[in-house]
Ligand code: SF4
C-alpha cells in the first residue's frame with residue numbers, strides 16, 4: 001500500500017521536501033545538542049523542563065483526541081464516522097511518535113533510555129507513561145493498518161482486530177491521565193498539584209485532537225476527491241465545542257479555588273501567567289490571548305450558521321487548536337516552575353536550536369500524517385471510482 | 387543485632403574519648419559500621435525483627451544558624467564544592483550547587499512574619515534535605531536516585547538518564563542538572579588555580595547531582611566535609627538513636643525544618 | 659503499479675552495501691593486542707595478583723566492575739571479599755587504578771581493538787592524563 005505515497009503532484013512533493021528540510025535542520029541542531037549538552041536550550045536550574053516537555057504534553061493530548069471518532073463509531077455504531085476513523089488513528093500514530101521523540105530529545109543521556117526497561121520502577125509515573133505511550137502506538141498501528149486494509153478490499157474489519165479497537169478506547173484515556181499524573185502528584189508545585197489536572201487534560205485533548213482532525217480533513221476535501229462527509233465533520237465539530245467548553249470551565253475552577261481561597265502559593269502562578277508577578281510577565285499576552293481565542297472558537301462553533309460554513313469551521317477549529325496549544329503546550333509546563341521553590345522568578349526563553357529541534361519533530365509528525373493520509377486517501381479515491 | 391548496637395555505642399564512646407567529635411558528642415562510626423548496618427537491613431528478611439527495630443540509622447544534619455557568619459559560609463561551600471569537584475559556572479542558567487546560602491524569606495517562603503524581622507537577616511545554608519519520604523525518589527523512572535537504608539538519598543550517576551523529573555519533584559530546589567560538560571568549566575577554573583580532588587570523580591553532562599551527605603566519607607568513617615570544616619556550627623549524627631548528639635541538641639534547641647507541610651520529612655534542621 | 663523485480667534488485671544492492679565492511683574484512687583480523695601490565699605499583703608487588711585471577715579479570719571485568727559499582731554506590735558496601743578470603747576496598751578510582759595507572763596501555767589497547775568505548779572516563783580520572 002505504501003507505494004501510494006510515492007505518487008503525487010509537484011505540490012505534494014514540494015511539501016514533502018519542505019518537511020524533510022525541516023527535519024534535516026532539526027537533526028543538525030540535535031547533533032549539536034548531543035555534542036554540547038542541553039545547555040544549548042533555554043532551560044535552566046529553575047526552569048528544568050521547557051519546549052520539549054511542553055510539546056510532549058500537548059501532543060499526548062492530540063493523540064488521545066483521536067478516540068473521539070473511535071468511540072462513536074465502535075461503541076455507538078455511528079456509521080458516518082466509518083470513513084474517517086482511520087484518519088483519527090493515523091493522526092494518533094503521528095502524535096505519539098512526536099511525543100516519544102520529544103522525550104528522547106529532552107533527556108540528558110538518551111543512550112541510557114533502555115534503563116527505563118532494565119530497571120522498571122512501578123512507583124514512577126514516567127515508567128507507566130512509557131508503557132501506555134508505546135502501547136498506544138502499537139494499538140493504533142494495528143487498528144489503523146487493518147482498518148485500511150479491510151477498506152481497500154471492501155470487507156469489514158477482521159474480527160481479531162475488534163478487541164484491539166475496544167482496548168484502544170480506555171487506553172487513549174489512560175495515556176493522558178498518566179501524563180497528567182506526571183504533574184499532578186508533585187508536592188511543592190502548587191500550580192500542578194490539582195485533582196482536576198487529568199480531567200482538564202482530557203477535556204483539552206478532546207478539543208484539540210478532533211479540531212486538528214477537522215482542519216486536516218477540510219484541507220483533504222479541498223485538494224482531493226475524498227469527501228469525509230458533511231455530517232461527520234459537523235458531529236466532530238460538536239465534540240470539539242463541548243470539550244472546549246469543559247476545558248474552559250475547568251480552567252475557571254482553577255481560578256476559583258486559587259483566588260477564593262486566597263492562598264498565595266496557589267495564586268502566584270496564575271498571577272504570573274495572566275497578570276504578571278513582581279514585574280515578570282513574559283507569558284501574559286499569550287495566556288490572555290489563549291483565553292480570548294478559546295472563547296472566540298467556542299462562539300464560532302456554537303453558532304450553527306458559522307459552523308456549517310467550511311471557512312467558519314476551519315477558523316473555529318484553528319482557534320481552539322491555538323488556544324489549547326498556548327494554554328497546555330506553553331503555559332502549563334513553564335508556569336509550573338514559576339515561581340521556583342524559593343518564591344523567586346526565573347523566566348524562560350527558548351533558544352533557536354531548541355526551537356529548530358522542536359520544529360523538526362513537528363516536521364516528523366507532519367511527514368507521518370502526510371504519508372499515512374496520502375495512502376488512506378488513495379484507497380478511498382480508488383473506492384470512489386469503483 | 388544487639389551486638390551491633392553495643393559495638394556501635396562503643397565506637398561512639400571511643401570517639402568521644404579521643405575528642406574527635408565536635409562537641410564531644412559526635413558518634414563517629416568506626417569504618418565498616420555503616421556497612422554492617424546496611425548489610426543487616428538488606429538481609430533483614432525477618433519481618434518481625436524489622437518491624438520491632440525500625441531503621442537503626444537515619445543520618446541527619448543540624449546547622450546552627452546563630453553561629454554562622456560570612457567567613458564560615460564561604461569555608462563550608464568551598465569545602466563541599468572542592469571535595470566533590472562541583473564546577474562554578476558563575477551564571478544562574480548552568481549553575482550547579484550542592485550547598486549554598488539564601489535568605490530566610492526564600493528558605494521559608496510560607497513563614498514570613500511581617501511584625502518580627504529577627505530571622506530575616508540570618509544566613510541559611512541550603513542543601514539536599516535527605517528527606518525521609520523523598521518525592522525525588524518516588525518519581526525517578528530508573529531508581530537513579532534512591533533512598534539507602536541509613537536514610538541517605540543517594541544519586542547514581544551511572545544510571546541517571548537525565549529526565550529531570552526529580553528536579554520538578556523536589557520541593558526544595560536541591561538538585562542541579564549538568565546542562566553542559568562540567569569538565570569544560572573545571573578545566574577553565576583549573577587554569578586559574580582551582581584544585582581538583584582526585585579521590586572523587588567528576589560528573590558527566592546530562593545527569594542530575596546534589597549533596598550526597600558525603601557518603602564517600604561516611605564509608606570511611608569520616609564526618610561530612612562541611613561538618614568537619616565548621617564543627618561548632620554543623621552537626622551530623624544518627625536521628626534514629628535517642629542518645630545521639632543530634633537528638634540531644636534537638637532536645638535543647640529550637641529548630642526549623644523546611645516545608646514540613648509537604649510531608650517529606652527533611653533530615654536537615656536549622657537551629658535558632 | 660510497481661515492479662517487484664526492481665525492488666529485489668534494490669534490496670540486493672542495499673545488502674551488498676551493508677555487508678561490504680564485513681566481507682571486506684574477512685580473514686584479515688588485526689592481531690590481538692597484548693597490553694603490558696607494567697606499572698611502578700605493580701612492579702613493587704611481591705606477588706603479582708589482581709583482586710581475582712587473571713583469566714577471570716580478563717573475561718569478566720565488565721560484569722565485575724558493574725557489580726562493584728552497584729555494591730559501593732547502591733548497597734553502600736565498600737568491602738569486597740575475594741575468592742581467597744582477602745578483603746579489598748571497592749573503588750575504581752582508589753583501588754583498581756592505584757595499580758593499573760597505565761590507562762593507555764591497560765584499558766585502551768583492548769578497548770580500541772574491540773571497538774568499545776566505556777564511559778568510565780567521563781567522570782573518573784585517567785591517572786596519567788594531564789588533562790581532565
Ligand atoms: S531535598 Fe529534594 S532532592 Fe533532597 S531528598 Fe528531599 S526531595 Fe529529594
Ligand code: SF4
Pocket residue numbers: 525526527528529530531545546547548549550551552553593594
Ligand atoms: S534525572 Fe536522573 S535521577 Fe532525576 S529522575 Fe531522571 S533519571 Fe532519576
Ligand code: SF4
Pocket residue numbers: 465466467469470484485513596597598599600610611612613
Ligand atoms: S554533607 Fe557533604 S555533600 Fe552535603 S553539603 Fe556537606 S560537604 Fe557537601
